[in-house]
Amino acid sequence: MITKALGPCQCDKSERSCPAVSAPDPRTEALTRLFCPDCQGMLVPSMDRPGDLRAPVNCLDCGAQYGAERGAIELHGRDGRPTSRIREYPHQGKTLPFWEFYEQTLRLGAYRDTDLEDEVFALLGWLDHDPGDPILLVGAGRGELLATVAEACPDSTIVALDDSVDELRIARKRLTRQGSENCAYIACDLDRPPLRPGSFKVVLHFGVLHGLQNPLDHLRRFAPVVPPGGRVAGVALARSNLPRIAEAQQMMSAGTGLKWVPMQAFGTALMKVGWRSFRHEQPSNWMARFVAIRGGL
Numbered sequence: 001m002i003t004k005a006l007g008p009c010q011c012d013k014s015e016r017s018c019p020a021v022s023a024p025d026p027r028t029e030a031l032t033r034l035f036c037p038d039c040q041g042m043l044v045p046s047m048d049r050p051g052d053l054r055a056p057v058n059c060l061d062c063g064a065q066y067g068a069e070r071g072a073i074e075l076h077g078r079d080g081r082p083t084s085r086i087r088e089y090p091h092q093g094k095t096l097p098f099w100e101f102y103e104q105t106l107r108l109g110a111y112r113d114t115d116l117e118d119e120v121f122a123l124l125g126w127l128d129h130d131p132g133d134p135i136l137l138v139g140a141g142r143g144e145l146l147a148t149v150a151e152a153c154p155d156s157t158i159v160a161l162d163d164s165v166d167e168l169r170i171a172r173k174r175l176t177r178q179g180s181e182n183c184a185y186i187a188c189d190l191d192r193p194p195l196r197p198g199s200f201k202v203v204l205h206f207g208v209l210h211g212l213q214n215p216l217d218h219l220r221r222f223a224p225v226v227p228p229g230g231r232v233a234g235v236a237l238a239r240s241n242l243p244r245i246a247e248a249q250q251m252m253s254a255g256t257g258l259k260w261v262p263m264q265a266f267g268t269a270l271m272k273v274g275w276r277s278f279r280h281e282q283p284s285n286w287m288a289r290f291v292a293i294r295g296g297l
Contacts, residue, residue: 026182029157033134043066043075061066074187119235127231134159138161138204139206141206146174162215187212204231207234232291235290
């Protein structure tokens, strides 16, 4: 694991056990798995400000520089920031953030005793994650579930992506308060994240799929990021098979632009674009959890 130098040790521990010497540096490790969104070149931390999470990140190939104020790296290319996805969901006359909306829909279904932490551990179980392997989290938001993942996988570097740098800063504050230091925070286009091929064997995909223009095309492009046998697991808004709820979903789509992924048809189509297996469950009539396994050798 890549480590960060924190200066000379001032404690009475040996060098091997001293946290100042062996503290993991998730940001530096994350950069080895990312590329410059302008030229796909190599990204490195600022050489004149080592260990400073607010220092910019530089591309060695084209010279582009990316800001990192308050600890979240902004990897937006020359085309600028992507259009923000829907973040507020209508529920009983008010709007809720995605995870509150998800929690409310769980109470309407057969999984009403399931909470959001249960959802995280269900997804981690599907991923079959090896301790210490890095985890990519797409859709970190304000860190609602990132905090649970970071605690559950303390030996792994977690690369948390979101298209809102403001929400990532909130997430970082949340994780800092709980004492989790194994996360790197990256603001980028979630539909086309600047990720190197084969860089993550396990990916958590939280509340993003239904907000993309073309979810199937997104996972087709995403397939090279995951090596053969790797897995993507997540949750998304799902089209209901119950006519009454499907009609309500259609009305919500007309008023808000929300999309509802037809999971069965989606999984069948996924088999044709680089994935060999797809499974989903719908803990409510509004949502689904899913896992896809990458095809190949």
